[in-house]
Amino acid sequence: xxxxxxxxxxxxxxxxxxxxxxxxxxxxAGSIAGGLGLPALAQDEELTPHTWEQITGYNNFYEFGTxxxxxxxxxxxxxxxxxxxxxxxxxxxxxxxxxxxxxxxIPTEExxxxxxxxxAWSMVIPWNGFELNKLLAKVGVQEGAKYVAFExxxxxxxxxxxxxxxxxxxxxxxxxxxxxxxxxxxMATGLYDKPxxxxxxxxxxxVVPWKYGFKSIKxxxxxxxxxxxxxxxxxxxxxxxxxxxxxxxxxxxxPRWSQASERVIGSGLFGKRIDTLMFNGYADxxxxxxxxxxxxxxx
Ligand code: MTE
Numbered sequence: 248x249x250x251x252x253x254x255x256x257x258x259x260x261x262x263x264x265x266x267x268x269x270x271x272x273x274x275x276a277g278s279i280a281g282g283l284g285l286p287a288l289a290q291d292e293e294l295t296p297h298t299w300e301q302i303t304g305y306n307n308f309y310e311f312g313t314x315x316x317x318x319x320x321x322x323x324x325x326x327x328x329x330x331x332x333x334x335x336x337x338x339x340x341x342x343x344x345x346x347x348x349x350x351x352x353i354p355t356e357e358x359x360x361x362x363x364x365x366x367a368w369s370m371v372i373p374w375n376g377f378e379l380n381k382l383l384a385k386v387g388v389q390e391g392a393k394y395v396a397f398e399x400x401x402x403x404x405x406x407x408x409x410x411x412x413x414x415x416x417x418x419x420x421x422x423x424x425x426x427x428x429x430x431x432x433x434m435a436t437g438l439y440d441k442p443x444x445x446x447x448x449x450x451x452x453x454v455v456p457w458k459y460g461f462k463s464i465k466x467x468x469x470x471x472x473x474x475x476x477x478x479x480x481x482x483x484x485x486x487x488x489x490x491x492x493x494x495x496x497x498x499x500x501x502p503r504w505s506q507a508s509e510r511v512i513g514s515g516l517f518g519k520r521i522d523t524l525m526f527n528g529y530a531d532x533x534x535x536x537x538x539x540x541x542x543x544x545x546x
Contacts, residue, residue, distance in 0.1 A: 252528075253359040257371045258297050297370045299439055301513045306446045307364070308465055309413050310399065310406035318446035324405040325466070327450040336396075336471040339387025346450055349385070350434070353377045357440070358433055358454070363495050363527045365459035365481075368518070369509045374454055375437030380428045388424070388472055395427040396420075396477035397453060398469035414480050420464040421477030421491070422455065425536055431456055431529060434467075457526040457533045459493045490546035494537070495527035499546045 308318035330346040355375045363369045383395070399418040401409050409416045426432060435454045436443055443449045448465025455462045461481050471477070481489035488502055497507045510518035526533050537545070 253361065253371055255359065255373060256296070258359060258373045297372065297513055302370060302372055302438060303444045303446055305370075305512055307460065308446055308448070310401075310408045310416070310418065310466075311446065312408055313413065319444075321405075321407060322445035322449075325400075325402060325445045325449070326405075327445065327466070330450045330468075332451070332467060333469040334386050334471075335469070336473050337389040337392035338472050339389060340385070350377070350382060350436070350451070353381050353385070355436060358435075360431075360454060360456040361527055362454075362456070362460055362463075363509060363523065365461055365489070365493070365501065365506075367501075367504060367506060367509050367523075368512050369521075369523075370512050373439055374433060374435040375440060375443075376433040376435035376454065378430050379432045379434050379453070380430065382434060382470075383427065383472075386470075386472075391474055392472035393424055394473050394475070394477050395422050395424060396469075396471040396473050397464045397467050398471075399464055400466050400468045414484055417468075418464060418480050419478045419483075420453065420462055421473075421479050422453075422462070423536075424472075426455065426533075429533060429536065431532055457495055457529040459495055461489070462493050492537075492542075492545045494542065494546070495523060496525060496542055496546065497523040498525075499543055 304319045305315045306318040307315070308322060311318040311321040332344050332346055332349055333342075334344060334349070335341045355377050358374045358376060360372060360374065361369055362372045379395075397420045400406075401417045403409050422432070433454050434451050435448070436451050438444065438447055443452065445466075448463070448467075451467050452465040453463050453467065462479075476491060479489075479491050479493075482491045482493075495506075500506050507523055508520045509523050510520055512518065524530070
């Protein structure tokens with residue numbers, strides 16, 4: 248069962264700055280032994296509480312522009328109701344679904360995850376969402392499916408970026424089926440108990456907390472169960488710099504910068520730096536997925 252290791256105190260402005268010792272005493276030894284433990288917090292570092300303003304004002308969503316403030320400025324024009332999602336490939340129930348029909352009966356819960364961008368910054372974010380495996384169970388994954396492929400909407404009238412060849416639109420991402428089925432992998436539809444803002448990927452976006460943020464594809468309009476490793480936008484655009492797996496790995500540097508540490512957004516002008524943890528701190532939960540793989544080769 249999922250047990251969160253980060254709490255609202257790590258994200259809300261009113262939350263006290265916690266250090267490891269305080270957190271351990273707050274959680275109690277039992278829950279540490281039985282649950283996720285403290286992977287993302289297992290450093291004698293204070294955590295910076297993140298605010299709504301940081302999470303919704305400092306974004307990557309190139310369809311709306313390449314500046315960190317562009318998505319907040321431009322994404323408001325995107326209409327997310329109604330929203331249709333195509334489900335196809337190796338599934339029992341393919342179709343063009345209204346989002347409410349596809350996910351309306353799946354209960355959502357809060358998941359507080361550290362979000363680590365490949366650009367070596369991070370935030371702690373309180374998502375509302377549900378495990379992707381619940382959606383996959385509904386559509387019925389057929390034998391032979393080995394990967395899940397995702398696509399973002401392309402809306403030239405409201406997305407200024409898609410009128411330029413910044414990336415090969417639509418933005419696409421993919422997960423191996425076992426990664427997609429993992430209970431840490433969620434579809435987020437909310438943030439701080441509010442509907443997810445457009446700049447964060449309304450009405451539904453992927454969140455895979457042990458991978459670099461670019462795996463977290465936004466404003467999803469298509470989900471396909473496929474046999475072959477799918478197209479992943481950053482991997483395709485620059486395979487030397489961005490691998491298909493995109494697991495957070497402090498030992499494998501990006502060719503142009505180190506991945507050993509990360510800047511905590513919102514912690515002063517230059518940002519406090521903390522050490523980056525293997526699999527973003529979720530190694531106990533996910534390392535087994537990659538047993539026997541060379542993670543330098545499959546980066
Ligand atoms: N999804 C789409 N469709 N387009 C994008 O440009 N950027 C990715 C990812 N998902 C992106 C996207 C990158 S690089 C990151 S770091 C995260 O979204 C940022 O998510 P956030 O803005 O909610 O922090």
